[in-house]
Amino acid sequence: MDTAVTAKKKWWAGGYSPFNVSYGKLMMWYFLMSDAFTFGALLIAYGTIRFSSPSWPDPNEVFKSFPGMGHAELPLMFVSLMTFILIMSSVTMVLAVHAGHMRDRKAVAKWLLLTIIGGFAFLSCQAWEWTHLFHEGAWWGRNPFVNADGTQASTNFTNFFFTITGFHGLHVTSGVILNIVILANVLKGTYDQRGHYEMVEKVGLYWHFVDLVWVFVFTCFYLL
Amino acid sequence: MSNEATLHSQQEVMHGAHDHHDHEHHHEDSFISKYVFSMDHKMIAKQFLITGIVWAIIGAFFSVLFRLQLGFPDATFPWLESILGHWAKGGRITAEAYYALVTMHGTILVFFVLTAGLSGTFSNLLIPLQVGARDMASPFMNCLSYWFFFLASLVMMASLFVQTGPASGGWTMYPPLSALGDASIGSKIGVDLWLTSMALFVVSQLLGGLNYISTILNMRTKGMAMTKMPLTIWSFFFTAILGVLSFPVLLSGFILLLMDRHAGTSFYLSDIFIAGKALANEGGSAILYQHLFWFLGHPEVYIIILPAMGMVSEVLAVSSRKPIFGYLAMIGSLFAICILAFLVWAHHMFVTGLNPFLGAFFVLLTLLIAVPSAIKVFNWITTIWKGNINFTPASLFSIGFVSTFISGGLTGIWLGNSSIDIHLHDTMFVIAHFHIVMGVSAFFGMFAGIYHWFPKLYGRFMNSTIGYIHFWVTMVGAYLIFWPMHYEGMAGMPRRYYDVSNWASFKQFGGLNEFITIVVILVFAVQLLFVFNFFYSIFKGRKMTTLNPWNATSLEWTTPIHAGHGNWPGEIPEVYRWAYDYSKDGRDFIPQTEPIGPNEEVH
Numbered sequence: 001m002d003t004a005v006t007a008k009k010k011w012w013a014g015g016y017s018p019f020n021v022s023y024g025k026l027m028m029w030y031f032l033m034s035d036a037f038t039f040g041a042l043l044i045a046y047g048t049i050r051f052s053s054p055s056w057p058d059p060n061e062v063f064k065s066f067p068g069m070g071h072a073e074l075p076l077m078f079v080s081l082m083t084f085i086l087i088m089s090s091v092t093m094v095l096a097v098h099a100g101h102m103r104d105r106k107a108v109a110k111w112l113l114l115t116i117i118g119g120f121a122f123l124s125c126q127a128w129e130w131t132h133l134f135h136e137g138a139w140w141g142r143n144p145f146v147n148a149d150g151t152q153a154s155t156n157f158t159n160f161f162f163t164i165t166g167f168h169g170l171h172v173t174s175g176v177i178l179n180i181v182i183l184a185n186v187l188k189g190t191y192d193q194r195g196h197y198e199m200v201e202k203v204g205l206y207w208h209f210v211d212l213v214w215v216f217v218f219t220c221f222y223l224l
Numbered sequence: 225m226s227n228e229a230t231l232h233s234q235q236e237v238m239h240g241a242h243d244h245h246d247h248e249h250h251h252e253d254s255f256i257s258k259y260v261f262s263m264d265h266k267m268i269a270k271q272f273l274i275t276g277i278v279w280a281i282i283g284a285f286f287s288v289l290f291r292l293q294l295g296f297p298d299a300t301f302p303w304l305e306s307i308l309g310h311w312a313k314g315g316r317i318t319a320e321a322y323y324a325l326v327t328m329h330g331t332i333l334v335f336f337v338l339t340a341g342l343s344g345t346f347s348n349l350l351i352p353l354q355v356g357a358r359d360m361a362s363p364f365m366n367c368l369s370y371w372f373f374f375l376a377s378l379v380m381m382a383s384l385f386v387q388t389g390p391a392s393g394g395w396t397m398y399p400p401l402s403a404l405g406d407a408s409i410g411s412k413i414g415v416d417l418w419l420t421s422m423a424l425f426v427v428s429q430l431l432g433g434l435n436y437i438s439t440i441l442n443m444r445t446k447g448m449a450m451t452k453m454p455l456t457i458w459s460f461f462f463t464a465i466l467g468v469l470s471f472p473v474l475l476s477g478f479i480l481l482l483m484d485r486h487a488g489t490s491f492y493l494s495d496i497f498i499a500g501k502a503l504a505n506e507g508g509s510a511i512l513y514q515h516l517f518w519f520l521g522h523p524e525v526y527i528i529i530l531p532a533m534g535m536v537s538e539v540l541a542v543s544s545r546k547p548i549f550g551y552l553a554m555i556g557s558l559f560a561i562c563i564l565a566f567l568v569w570a571h572h573m574f575v576t577g578l579n580p581f582l583g584a585f586f587v588l589l590t591l592l593i594a595v596p597s598a599i600k601v602f603n604w605i606t607t608i609w610k611g612n613i614n615f616t617p618a619s620l621f622s623i624g625f626v627s628t629f630i631s632g633g634l635t636g637i638w639l640g641n642s643s644i645d646i647h648l649h650d651t652m653f654v655i656a657h658f659h660i661v662m663g664v665s666a667f668f669g670m671f672a673g674i675y676h677w678f679p680k681l682y683g684r685f686m687n688s689t690i691g692y693i694h695f696w697v698t699m700v701g702a703y704l705i706f707w708p709m710h711y712e713g714m715a716g717m718p719r720r721y722y723d724v725s726n727w728a729s730f731k732q733f734g735g736l737n738e739f740i741t742i743v744v745i746l747v748f749a750v751q752l753l754f755v756f757n758f759f760y761s762i763f764k765g766r767k768m769t770t771l772n773p774w775n776a777t778s779l780e781w782t783t784p785i786h787a788g789h790g791n792w793p794g795e796i797p798e799v800y801r802w803a804y805d806y807s808k809d810g811r812d813f814i815p816q817t818e819p820i821g822p823n824e825e826v827h
Contacts, residue, residue, distance in 0.1 A: 014448035015444070018441060018442075021442075030438070042479075142488075156490055156507045159491060163480065163483055163489070
């Protein structure tokens with residue numbers, strides 16, 4: 001082995017983390033890759049079935065309600081609001097992580113709290129949308145909507161919609177729970193004692209990932 | 225945060241635990257924390273190994289039972305009725321029981337024995353010891369990984385005892401058979417338990433895999449560059465990556481299957497009649513499940529075989545007293561296999577309705593795997609070539625591995641061709657191919673690992689005489705069992721059939737089938753001998769008196785014989801050279817911990 005001292009640190013030579021990250025962050029990144037494959041598989045399955053179907057319901061016809069607006073037709077307005085809320089919660093998460101770098105406990109708590117509120121707001125919107133669709137007769141195995149070309153649709157439109165948005169909602173729910181746990185630790189001062197706010201970064205990674213997945217889910221179910 | 229802080233904050237706990245101890249005594253003394261919910265990677269390795277052994281006995285016994293049916297379709301065995309009850313009325317296994325046995329044999333051996341039992345055991349044992357770490361990156365997650373596996377085992381075990389029997393649609397659990405409870409008796413709650421168990425298993429694999437990857441990347445001791453690691457670690461690394469990226473896809477497939485079973489969806493179902501009645505399901509695709517399944521299913525065979533390859537590389541180098549031949553080529557071929565593993569899954573589906581045009585690409589990619597596989601095989605042979613080989617049971621099993629990997633791999637080239645597959649698919653030829661190349665080979669790698677690292681696990685040796693008997697009977701027996709199946713398969717004899725004696729064209733194999741069954745029973749008996757040897761040696765085996773019984777270079781042999789939690793009583797040793805300095809500069813071996821001499825050439 002070349003043992004000559006060089007100015008450059010040998011990151012891969014052992015004794016260091018080659019990416020200069022803790023094992024926890026590394027695990028989170030690999031977990032997110034793994035989870036990306038879970039969602040990837042579900043979305044590709046959706047695409048496969050959709051492309052092999054002769055026709056498919058038009059999302060503009062399905063998702064056109066808004067709470068409190070009665071029968072006014074507002075295609076994709078509500079889901080746009082949901083998406084906006086989720087993306088804003090990502091912004092507040094960025095600010096929480098940033099405040100963590102500054103070791104500003106109060107700011108971390110504030111931004112984390114706003115992120116949690118954003119998460120709850122998104123989940124509430126999803127709950128409203130699911131309830132609304134349920135009352136229109138849509139559920140797993142039941143599809144009241146007709147295809148864009150007017151023919152009878154198979155149930156796979158609703159099957160995939162509820163399964164994949166449900167699976168995403170589950171991820172958001174666990175994200176909110178994680179955020180609450182971390183917020184409790186922040187308020188207790190755990191991370192000040194520890195000397196760093198890395199846990200906030202880790203849940204931040206997860207939160208951004210869930211947000212990114214929503215962008216794909218949103219595109220595949222509402223826009224295409 | 226500085227790199228030193230991130231790297232060492234996790235180890236502080238470990239160091240702290242040892243500060244007030246003068247020798248390798250353990251700070252955890254309660255039975256529960258030492259033997260049950262242990263966070264010591266060495267104990268978790270033992271837990272995985274022994275659970276795997278229990279499963280292996282069950283899974284192998286199932287194969288004895290269904291081989292009885294295949295070998296002696298007209299005979300009755302009254303003792304079968306006493307253990308299987310109405311599943312073997314009159315002493316003959318019923319068709320339903322036969323399908324259940326075949327299904328569970330596959331599930332148990334592929335997942336519970338050769339995935340959890342093999343990679344779970346040796347990744348846990350060897351990664352921290354060979355990279356020079358106190359423990360896994362997260363000992364707690366490691367503990368969870370075992371207990372999720374244990375839960376999965378419990379659920380799978382429970383499914384064997386439900387009234388309608390365990391899942392019986394084949395270990396691949398293809399819909400529609402698995403999606404419709406009314407399709408067969410084995411499609412009822414057995415499948416739900418199977419899916420639940422497998423979901424828990426995926427969680428266990430994920431927790432374990434994340435740990436293996438981050439331990440290998442982050443926790444190598446000073447000087448342990450990636451290219452100084454033993455090949456075992458490289459193989460565990462790629463195995464973990466395969467698992468982390470392919471198991472989630474299986475999970476997605478299972479979620480959709482569970483929905484089809486219970487939520488009235490039609491992801492995999494379309495145009496189906498059951499008992500003359502048309503089902504409402506429409507628009508789904510059974511092929512979709514196969515894609516999702518085999519996207520895991522194919523990497524899965526590499527998840528099984530890569531750890532065996534790594535251990536065989538290590539054992540062959542140690543026992544032939546020569547450096548491994550083509551170290552970098554070995555890593556490169558592991559990497560190539562890892563990439564190709566994700567690009568060949570549809571070769572399992574050539575005749576299930578896959579577009580033949582698409583099949584052509586999968587033929588090409590499949591045959592490409594022969595290249596890295598051949599590189600590895602030639603490197604193993606060149607490693608032992610003109611070596612001063614110690615024929616320990618471990619090295620015999622390693623050589624046996626190379627033999628079975630070649631003979632099973634060659635038939636893979638046949639099956640990888642979609643046109644030949646039209647004739648050979650779903651025949652005994654396929655059974656012969658994959659049992660030799662991944663079943664027997666992986667078991668040989670596992671046996672090599674157990675015999676070689678048993679002293680590290682228990683501080684004692686296994687009995688070599690029983691080891692030699694175990695090897696030779698298993699080696700000869702494996703070929704006697706599976707070699708004739710090639711001929712049966714080429715003659716068209718289908719796999720999974722309950723009774724082939726009704727066909728004139730397969731009746732000719734009656735005698736051969738009897739012969740195979742008798743050898744199966746013999747080989748099974750010898751495996752029980754191995755199990756006896758294993759447990760006997762834990763308590764009564766010859767004691768280890770030196771730290772490094774095989775004169776190996778790698779780090780695990782620098783720890784005390786009964787290493788406590790934390791592995792090294794003092795500082796973690798620093799590493800200066802690769803793990804394969806055997807017969808160098810007139811010396812038999814040079815440990816990794818020895819600094820490079822002033823005039824020494826680096827490998």
